[in-house]
Amino acid sequence: xxxxxxxxxxxxxxxxxxxxxxxxxxxxxxxxxxxxxxxxxxxxxxxxxxxxxxxxxxxxxxxxxxxxxxxxxxxxxxxxxxxxxxxxxxxxxxxxxxxxxxxxxxxxxxxxxxxxxxxxxxxxxxxxxxxxxxxxxxxxxxxxxxxxxxxxxxxxxxxxxxxxxxxxxxxxxxxxxxxxxxxxxxxxxxxxxxxxxxxxxxxxxxxxxxxxxxxxxxxxxxxxxxxxxxxxxxxxxxxxxxxxxxxxxxxxxxxxxxxxxxxxxxxxxxxxxxxxxxxxxxxxxxxxxxxxxxxxxxxxxxxxxxxxxxxxxxxxxxxxxxxxxxxxxxxxxxxxxxx
Numbered sequence: 426x427x428x429x430x431x432x433x434x435x436x437x438x439x440x441x442x443x444x445x446x447x448x449x450x451x452x453x454x455x456x457x458x459x460x461x462x463x464x465x466x467x468x469x470x471x472x473x474x475x476x477x478x479x480x481x482x483x484x485x486x487x488x489x490x491x492x493x494x495x496x497x498x499x500x501x502x503x504x505x506x507x508x509x510x511x512x513x514x515x516x517x518x519x520x521x522x523x524x525x526x527x528x529x530x531x532x533x534x535x536x537x538x539x540x541x542x543x544x545x546x547x548x549x550x551x552x553x554x555x556x557x558x559x560x561x562x563x564x565x566x567x568x569x570x571x572x573x574x575x576x577x578x579x580x581x582x583x584x585x586x587x588x589x590x591x592x593x594x595x596x597x598x599x600x601x602x603x604x605x606x607x608x609x610x611x612x613x614x615x616x617x618x619x620x621x622x623x624x625x626x627x628x629x630x631x632x633x634x635x636x637x638x639x640x641x642x643x644x645x646x647x648x649x650x651x652x653x654x655x656x657x658x659x660x661x662x663x664x665x666x667x668x669x670x671x672x673x674x675x676x677x678x679x680x681x682x683x684x685x686x687x688x689x690x691x692x693x694x695x696x697x698x699x700x701x702x703x704x705x706x707x708x709x710x711x712x713x714x715x716x717x718x719x720x721x722x723x724x725x726x727x728x729x730x731x732x733x734x735x736x737x738x739x740x741x742x743x744x745x746x747x748x749x750x751x752x753x754x755x756x757x758x759x760x761x762x763x764x
Contacts, residue, residue: 623701630704637711637735703743703750707734710750713757727753 714731717724734749 626701630701633708634704634738637707698743698747700738700741700743703738703746706747706750706754707731707738710734710753710757713754717757724757727756 711731714724714727717727730749730753734746734753737743737745737749
């Protein structure tokens with residue numbers, strides 16, 4: 426056991442010695458590494474300094490290149506300016522030659538103009554003398570013109586007064602025209618109302634014409650009336666007479682019958698009659714004929730006259746229609762009075 430302990434102790438001492446030796450080796454290696462690291466740091470610092478120096482040289486080279494480029498650009502600009510100056514100088518030389526030529530031509534023109542001016546001055550002297558002579562004539566014309574101007578001014582004053590009077594007359598005429606316009610408007614309204622009335626009357630006359638045609642056709646197909654028998658003697662009893670047929674209904678015209686005005690010279694001087702007047706007269710004649718027929722009077726010969734009056738009315742012969750209707754009315758007037 427002691428031997429084992431001793432062996433372990435000796436082994437531990439050997440290991441300690443080995444560890445000490447190893448520690449010394451490590452210290453030596455550490456010192457070597459420190460020296461190498463310091464050497465590397467010195468090299469890195471030297472390389473950094475060299476790199477900075479190279480960068481500085483590079484900047485200098487760039488600045489030198491920029492300066493060279495600028496110098497080259499300046500040289501090119503100077504060359505271009507020199508070319509432009511040379512061209513301008515050549516143009517100036519050409520202009521100078523042209524001006525010299527123009528000056529020579531101008532001198533020739535001046536000499537020619539001097540000669541022309543001398544001739545024109547002579548002509549001007551002659552014209553001046555003519556103007557002096559004409560001035561005297563113009564003075565005389567001016568006096569005549571002043572006299573004519575005064576005369577014209579007097580005439581214009583008279584015309585102005587006349588125009589003023591005409592203007593006042595035009596104003597009065599305008600007022601009268603305004604009054605006439607109002608009167609014309611009233612008359613137009615009255616004529617429009619009259620036209621509506623005539624239209625209604627025309628409609629009634631057309632209806633009456635249709636009625637007349639119906640009546641005349643009925644009269645054509647009706648039996649002819651026999652003449653009245655002679656009165657019986659006094660000792661014989663009178664024969665019984667047939668009762669008259671009932672009167673046919675008469676359709677009155679829609680419009681009022683026109684009342685005949687008294688005949689005056691103005692009415693007789695009318696150029697013609699209208700369809701309405703002829704229709705009215707024929708209607709009255711037919712009414713009278715119907716009344717006479719209903720009363721038992723022999724009116725067969727009047728029927729042909731009424732037919733002729735109707736044909737004349739349809740043919741546009743209004744005067745003939747009125748004349749025939751008047752004949753019927755005159756013949757039937759005693760019968761109407763008796764009724």
